[in-house]
Amino acid sequence: MRRRHFEILRPVCPVCRPDSGEPSPLEIGQVLAEESEHIVEGLLRCGRDTCQSEFPIFDGVPVIMPGLRVFVSTQLQQILGRDDLSEALESVIGDCCGPGTPFDSTRQQLSSYAWDHYADLDPDEPAGGPRPGSAVRVLERGLELAGELPDGPLIDLGCSVGRTAFALAERTGRTVLGVDVNFAMLRIAAGVLRRGVARYPRRRIGLVYDRRELAADLPGADRVDFWACDAAALPFADGTFAAAAALNLIDSAHAPAEVLKSMAAALGDGGKGILTCPYDWSSAATPVESWIGGHSQRGPDRGAAEPVLRKLLTAGAHPASIEGLEVLAEQEGVPWRVRMHERSVVEYAAHLVIAGRTE
Ligand SMILES: C[S@@+](CC[C@H](N)C(=O)[O-])C[C@H]1O[C@@H](n2cnc3c(N)ncnc32)[C@H](O)[C@@H]1O
Ligand SMILES: [Zn+2]
Known part of the structure; x- marks a missing residue:
């Protein structure tokens, strides 16, 4: 810190x-x-x-x-996990744990997000690797659509392994805080911050991973920090931030509407939220009752997410509408990619919404 x-x-x-x-x-x-x-x-x-x-x-x-106790006890493996083991011994642990175990799922997630965030720095990346990665491109489009921002610091909600927080600092010259609830991801982000190295396991196929250690001397890194905070319970006074990015976050969050509410409170007057979402709901991340769309197919919105999100972001339009936010701009079909292994990249068409904080 x-x-x-x-x-x-x-x-x-x-x-x-x-x-x-x-x-x-x-x-x-x-x-x-x-x-x-x-x-x-x-x-x-x-x-x-x-x-x-x-x-x-x-x-x-x-x-x-x-909920510190819950966080520490559920993320014990990530908090106590070593990142100094040789690649060979890490691979033995992966083989012993096997597919579908917590170790395996964490390694897969780190591989997917760190590849999208840092593969542009990798000399070993075959031609066609992302330059820059898709999350940074989504952010750039969001910043363009958001236009001018009021003065003040910025927050990257669900920053994962951190590259978009660095990109925010580089493009705006502001103080930036990246927050996430996944300690293994934050450790990669913190490694870039303190050592200038992005170190991650890149999945080849099955249980086969290659260790990547990439020099990451990123412009603006001295204005960035990473904290473990729940985007649905942000520990800041109201109005602390000029803008918040929440890229591909709300369908990964346990309480999406609470994330929007907490984001709205953290924004100052005229502040802007850059939200993108592929609406890839899963009950493992979010209980079905809390999904924004993706259910109630025979209801008024026929299961669509976009109108529900618009209503949540418009005061009085929905019982759960968030006071103090309005939709300023939208774009459909923004490409966002998640690499599973060397023969599989999933491409999403994300919905980008710029929400403005009203007085
Ligand atoms: C699909 S990933 C997107 C990561 C990154 N923003 C990107 O676009 O590459 C969603 C991220 O949100 C994080 N997340 C989920 N719920 C969260 C919450 N309540 N507060 C903060 N981060 C959360 C996850 O740990 C994960 O890193
Ligand atoms: Zn207290």
Whole structure:
């Protein structure tokens, strides 16, 4: 965690806020390991006497979540996971765990997202690799459509392995925070930040992965930081950010409407949300009742997601509409690619929406 980001963004306690309504600022409680301007291990603490919740910093990534126990216990493998094993021994572990196990699914996810985010830096990538990757292109289109942004810092919600946060800093010159709930992905992002190296397992086929270690000296990296935060319970005072990117996030989130609500609160007047979504719903990520479209085929919207999202982003148009947001612009069919292995790349046609924060 960069001290500079902590000072600029002034995070608040996500535990006592819902009860008291008043945000309580976090303090740096203990610094256990430091590397230049990064606190690598430490503890943040809520300053409210009756709360005093603690939030740990692991490997440079602060975990500022209301459900810390659930996060740590469900992501124990990722938090305690080593990233210093040789490629051969990592491969033995992959063979022993086998397909479909948590180790295997994590490795697949890291392969897919890190390839899209960093393969443009890879001299070994066969011609036709992404330059830049599709998430950065989606972001560039979103920034173009969003136009001018008010002054202030930016947040990349569901930043995964981090490249779009770096791209935001490079293109806007602003302070940028990337947040995600997947610790293994954040560790890759933090590795780029602190070591200038993108290190990830690229899946060839089946259980066969090749270790990639790519020099990633990215412009604007000194204005970026990565924190583990739930986009549905952001630990910031209202109006902290000038813009938020939520690229391919809402159909991966456990509570999509809460993500929109939390994003709206975090945006200042005139702030903009850049949302893209392929509406690839799965009950593993989101309970069916919380999907935006994708069900209720015989209802008024015939199962379509786009009209429901528009209504959620228009005050008074839906019982769950989010106050203070409006749709400013839209584009259909924005290509976004997820590589499964060397013979499979899934291409989505994402829906891009620019939401504006009204006064
Ligand atoms: C489909 S991936 C997209 C990643 C990246 N934005 C991109 O476009 O390449 C969705 C990401 O959202 C993260 N995510 C899911 N629910 C989240 C939440 N409630 N808060 C923050 N991140 C979340 C996942 O861990 C994952 O990294
Ligand atoms: Zn608190």
